[in-house]
Amino acid sequence: MMTSGYISLVFLLTFATLILAGPLPPPQDADPNSTDVQDSAAFAVESFNYFSKEENLYKIVKIVKVQQEIVGGAKYTMEVNLGRTRCLKEEDRNIESCPLMADQPKMLQCTFVILTVPWRNERRLLQSSCMPKN
Template identity: 30%
Template sequence: MFVKMLALVMALFLAMESSGAPREQTNADMSDPDVQYALEFAVTEHNKDSSGKWISHVTKVISAKEEVVAGTEYTFTVEMARTSCKKGSEQNDCQTNPDPNIAQAQECELIVWSQPWLGEAEVIKDTCP
């Protein structure tokens, strides 16, 4: 009986997923540790992948959305700026660089797909330069 019920639920889930039904994004709670982790992960990955010599950080969260998709997809619209800390430095308290030519604060979008129960996360979009 349980197997039949599970098969029915899976069939309904697959039918809804393949029907093209719109997915629903909701506002993410920035005090939620999973949301904070996703944003920190995205910024860390951005800093690893960027070719610049300065570490960037979020100066403002403009919006944070989440959507359940075999995990959670977080969409962050943030303002990012370069700090006074160079990549590879051991500094932890990096403030926005006082030189606006270096700081170059810009609005960008970061999308992270996460399955925290499996310890998996991936940045699927990063529009920050």
């Protein structure tokens, strides 16, 4: 059975460790070509396509900017340009082999926030917002 003194000591040591560790580092620019960024972007677009009400699938045209924070995993905040493809949702195809619609181009500028926790084999889309790209 733990005494309140023991619990207080554990709390005090935990608090002191957090204070001494200092604040988390600010977000840093990340390499858009890194495997983790590419995998996270693909996951975000797969989620976007799943929840989208459009018939056609979208794919990444360009990763414009990526920032990474370390927060109990890697948190990526990325700006991505998506293009509408000729492939339909009900088709089971590799999205990368889907051609973009040239005759009816519809481009979206999206911001995705993805949390990746590799040691748990976990990836989550925390935020997703898209608007037509001019």
